[in-house]
Amino acid sequence: MQVIEAVDAMRKAMASARHGGQSIGLVPTMGALHAGHAGLIRMARDRCDVVVVSVFVNPLQFGPNENFDQYPRDREGDNALCESENVDIAFFPQLGELLPADFSTSVEEQRLSAGLCGISRPQHFRGYATMALKMLLIVGPDVAFYGHKDAQRAAVVQKLVKDLGVTVEINVGPTIRDKDGLAVNALNSRFTRSQRQDARAVYKSLKMAQSVVENGVSNVDRVLAEVTHMISRHRRLRVIYVAIVDKDTMEPLREITPGRALIAVAVWVDEIRLTDNILV
Numbered sequence: 001m002q003v004i005e006a007v008d009a010m011r012k013a014m015a016s017a018r019h020g021g022q023s024i025g026l027v028p029t030m031g032a033l034h035a036g037h038a039g040l041i042r043m044a045r046d047r048c049d050v051v052v053v054s055v056f057v058n059p060l061q062f063g064p065n066e067n068f069d070q071y072p073r074d075r076e077g078d079n080a081l082c083e084s085e086n087v088d089i090a091f092f093p094q095l096g097e098l099l100p101a102d103f104s105t106s107v108e109e110q111r112l113s114a115g116l117c118g119i120s121r122p123q124h125f126r127g128y129a130t131m132a133l134k135m136l137l138i139v140g141p142d143v144a145f146y147g148h149k150d151a152q153r154a155a156v157v158q159k160l161v162k163d164l165g166v167t168v169e170i171n172v173g174p175t176i177r178d179k180d181g182l183a184v185n186a187l188n189s190r191f192t193r194s195q196r197q198d199a200r201a202v203y204k205s206l207k208m209a210q211s212v213v214e215n216g217v218s219n220v221d222r223v224l225a226e227v228t229h230m231i232s233r234h235r236r237l238r239v240i241y242v243a244i245v246d247k248d249t250m251e252p253l254r255e256i257t258p259g260r261a262l263i264a265v266a267v268w269v270d271e272i273r274l275t276d277n278i279l280v
């Protein structure tokens with residue numbers, strides 16, 4: 001495995017892969033790699049000749065009170081996971097090179113970014129989209145892999161590349177969960193036992209909603225009410241939003257059309273923000 005830090009070296013490695021006729025797959029991450037990332041890396045491994053994992057904690061997507069400094073960083077662990085998943089290139093760009101002091105450009109997707117997490121995190125999607133595009137431009141992959149865990153982000157990237165004509169295929173992988181249903185996440189290790197116990201209710205409520213819909217309920221309000229009620233029974237959870245939206249446009253649905261509806265939830269588990277979703 002090659003470890004690259006400099007943007008120029010990355011561009012050269014990619015140019016030479018392309019020259020050799022190899023297809024390139026990119027898995028963009030913020031590191032502290034876990035089973036959720038590994039799932040995407042395996043999809044890339046199955047599909048592409050050269051697998052690149054980028055690790056960059058992007059300050060642009062953190063709000064002023066969102067603790068960019070405290071986001072977990074684990075370079076050794078990231079290296080080890082990449083090695084064991086047969087990654088070809090681990091790309092660890094430096095903050096100062098990707099975002100020099102005079103950096104002054106941003107891209108903003110304005111429609112899909114507006115709802116859900118865009119309401120409580122007003123700068124988030126602009127910062128996310130800007131770095132997502134920059135990473136795609138540096139690496140120039142044929143296929144880039146994103147997790148359904150962050151369905152709104154994946155949809156925003158999909159829209160961004162469509163609107164701006166970036167030639168890359170976007171692939172969205174399934175959410176990887178622990179045995180208790182909690183989606184694997186870099187911040188899960190911060191949960192105490194009792195916080196985790198409560199956090200599990202989020203996925204349980206989504207599964208419950210799924211079975212309500214499977215039993216023929218298509219009324220959005222009814223399903224929203226059931227999910228909110230189930231989450232509110234747990235004293236460490238505070239609902240930020242529960243929403244039912246079209247899976248591609250992220251627009252609120254009036255009626256649940258099976259196969260198109262995404263039920264998305266964000267809660268506070270005490271001080272830790274948790275998001276999850278399910279397609280019904």
Ligand code: AMP
Pocket residue numbers: 028029030031035036037039040145146147148149150173174175176177183184185186
């Ligand atoms: P992050 O490092 O949190 O920015 O995530 C990098 C990529 O991994 C994103 O496309 C996420 O959606 C994806 N991801 C994170 N957690 C999971 C998970 N539990 N299952 C599937 N994909 C995930």
